[in-house]
Amino acid sequence: MSTGPSVKDVAALAQVSVGTVSNVLNRPDQVTPDKRKRVQAAIAQLGFVRNESARSLRSGSSRSLGMLVLDVRNPFFTDVALGAEDVAEDHKYSFILANSSEDARREQTYLDLFEEQRVQGILITPFGDVLQRLEAMRARGIPSVLVDRLAGSEDFCSVSVDDEAGGRTAMEHLIASGAERPAFVGGPFTLQQVADRHAGALAAAEAAGVALQVFETPNLKFERGRQIGDIIGDLRQSRRPDAVFAANDQLALGLLQSFTAKGIRVPDEIALIGFDDIDFASQSSIPLSSIRQPRQLIGERAAQLLFDEIENPGGHGHQQIVFTPELVVRASSRQG
Amino acid sequence: MSTGPSVKDVAALAQVSVGTVSNVLNRPDQVTPDKRKRVQAAIAQLGFVRNESARSLRSGSSRSLGMLVLDVRNPFFTDVALGAEDVAEDHKYSFILANSSEDARREQTYLDLFEEQRVQGILITPFGDVLQRLEAMRARGIPSVLVDRLAGSEDFCSVSVDDEAGGRTAMEHLIASGAERPAFVGGPFTLQQVADRHAGALAAAEAAGVALQVFETPNLKFERGRQIGDIIGDLRQSRRPDAVFAANDQLALGLLQSFTAKGIRVPDEIALIGFDDIDFASQSSIPLSSIRQPRQLIGERAAQLLFDEIENPGGHGHQQIVFTPELVVRASSRQG
DNA sequence: TCCTTTTTATGAATCGATTCATCTGTGAAT
DNA sequence: ATTCACAGATGAATCGATTCATAAAAAGGA
DSSP states (O other), X not given: OOOOOOXXXXXXXXXXXXXXXXXXXXOGGGSOHHHHHHHXXXXXXXXXXXXHHHHHHHHSOOOEEEEEESOXXXXXXXXXXXXXXXXXXXXXXXXXXEEOTTOHHHHHHHHHHHHHTTOSEEEXXXXXXXXXXXXXXXXXXXXXXXXXXXXXXXXXEEEEEOHHHHHHHHHHHHHHTXXXXXXXXXXXXXXXXXXXXXXXXXXXXHHHTOOOEEEEOSSOOHHHHHHHHHHXXXXXXXXXXXXXXXXXXXXXXHHHHHHHHHTOOTTTTSEEEOSBOOGGGGGBSSOOBEEEXXXXXXXXXXXXXXXXXXXXXXXXXXXXXXXXXXXEOOGGGXXX | OOOOOOHXXXXXXXXXXXXXXXXXXXOGGGSOHHHHHHHHHHHHHHTOOOOHHHHHHHHSOOOEEEEXXXXXXXXXXXHHHHHHHHHHHHTTOEEEEEEOTTOHHHHHXXXXXXXXXXXXXXXXXXXXXXXXXXXXXXXXXXXXXXXXSOOSSTTSEEXXXXXXXXXXXHHHHHHHTTOSSEEEEEOOTTSHHHHHHHHHHHHHHHHHTOOOEEEEOSSOOHHHHHHHHHHHHHSOGGGSOSEEEESSHHHHHHHHHHHHHHTOOTTTTSEEEOSBOOGGGGGBSSOOBEEEOOHHHHXXXXXXXXXXXXXXXXXXXXXXXXXXXXXXXXXXXXXX
């Protein structure tokens, strides 16, 4: 129940001043080896652990980074997070991963938390309408970088892929493979990624002179894919799409599971392509075609941009890094 | 650059004392509606955000939970984390997820971090030798619950499945399906889960009078499975196992990918079973047999036990919850 | 030896929210 | 009219590590 030993206790035991203890903790080479050892011994003996709250209260800085993703269950985001975490570790920052679950309320709650904890910077894949808030936070000294989402303005750094190009590529591929009644599955359209991927697909469809059916979903999760799969599967043949572009691989895998269960042959009856190219895409029952994003690299670059701004707030110019996604064709959309 | 407004500024603007501001923040119903509204208006006007460091320094408590998992890329753990996070949210606690990546050094680093941040409790799937440290932390007021790992002693709460039974079930199934040269793939054996799953498999093999080959791996990741798959695939027919039990699904999927690439037929030439039954298991190129664990439920129960101890440190009795895992047979081990 | 520069050490002041002993004002009871 | 009880409000003291101006000690230089 005790609050544990403090620097004072350590100082007393080592017979030095509290300032010296603090120096051993933060600038060990400015302390005589003799005293340094005495202090370290005292720390070990008492089991002293520095109170981070007191530290960051006084010093103002917290040495931690927050990352807020749309869905931790999506391997795409854990891969991105891993890349970012590596960079954070190199800088000796701790890394707090939070999950908005595509829920605007949770997103706000976690931003509150980050702000209260005075994290030094935020990596975020926004869900709701948070850009204004992020700008306000930057003004108060907490910068942020948009991840997997192009900054519309020059006010943010962002690391993303060209979702529209990705969407276009996916749809062109489906049409080139013979699709006559293609569909897009995904949502919500307030999510920029979804809107862009759809816009690209629509452009490709229009260019080819075919109509694009749309099935809007409230989120991009596996379960939802299964549900839409059931709906699509139950359509009568003439109205049923013969090719589906899903806004991400989770949805696509859900669709695939439903189709498989219903005995719908993929790609013969319905061709299918996803987005992200998560590891499991290549391993699904029918290997899934997808649009590949450089997952870890996105995380690394985003963290690097964030550190650039943290360490050099004045001379930092906002940058938008945009990767070009890559078509990966597998059995789910290969021409029969 | 400013440090932002503090309670003092709010108090000045609202023309009340700092104590009243604090009361509005923490016990709003003890403040006259009139003043309460003035304070809230001032907070909004200044954009005041409470400094969590100062709060928890003074009050001693942090209202946050730490969770340390072996591998965030493994969907098993994100599912468990999700269950725990839900419970944490119900209690209005924030939830910090960290990733030891099966690395003892990182594990210690994150425990340091949790301790420095004075989290109220820890959920951990231990990798290295940390039980003593966890006991010391409990003595200092930070309790922990072991996740996916049975506590050997009565000193901890734990939520796990019976890994030995799971291992036995898996191996019995392989043998019943005709395996004559079964193998176990997994590691390191210092990981209790791995040791137990292997022990169960070994017991089943001995009972059936067949030898069990072992391929030890340094971790349980996808990549490693692919590597071992290549090694196994290159063995000459007579020495090559005809059935493999992998210590988790990630490994199993890696093995499967390698086998598929090498043209080895599963299950005809080599039968395969994993452990965890992650969502993707049912969706792999050849649907993967597995031993199912109740993933979210494990996380929920663990968090509940932790809260029980946090909120009632005196009258808390340690509990070991052990779920019985369940065999799920799919194509990867179905008799030909 | 004495003076200057550099290196180490000291400890009071500080960060910002919370706590709690104390004070004020209102209304009920005598 | 006087006392008592009590809800509300106050603000100085507090949590623990860091900072920084200052002092002391050590190392060079003349």
